[in-house]
Amino acid sequence: MPSYSELATLYGFKSKNAAYSLANTFIKKNILKKDLKGFLLPGTQLIGIQILGTIQAGFPTFTSEDKGAHLSLDEWLVNDHDATYLLRVSGDSMIDAGILEGDYVVAERTQGFSVGDIVIAEINDEWTMKYLRKKNGKYYLEAANGSYPDIYPSSELKIHAVVRSVVRKYETKKWHKE
Secondary structure, three states: OOOHHHHHHHHOOOOHHHHHHHHHHHHHOOOEEEOOOOOEEEOOOOOOEEOOOOOOOOOOOOOOOOOOOEEOHHHHHOOOHHHEEEEEOOOOOOHHHOOOOOOEEEEEOOOOOOOOOEEEEEEOOEEEEEEEEEEOOEEEEEOOOOOOOOEOOOOOEEEEEEEEEEEOOOOOOOOOOO
């Protein structure tokens, strides 16, 4: 989001006070909001995708469109904006967890990790994403693909972040029945 100075430039204002007043108007209308540090963020009026209802992923059932509220993916996926980042996935060691090559994971820097979490870790001077496990009082990393062995630290294991969600974009492929 733009700063107050950038907002003034965008709207052709000569002072930051005018931009500040405009931002406050946008905040009252829920077009913008402020984070804890005072930085401007998009409000729920500006972003979000309308929820139309639910869809059966098993046997087909009758359903009707039930327009609901809007969902901001940013608000839904991110707990702490200052500690959250995206990483693009390379490799197939987490496929059984539903994380595929080319996906993005939403990772949050935190010390609040638990055994069973998918973590971003530094182990034996290399970085990886795996399940955090513990055996005999010692942590190790486990892939979600049986083709990969467990990784035990020979020196230090550092947990840098916990994976909070996965983002995947499906590409439309043109196909036809022959």
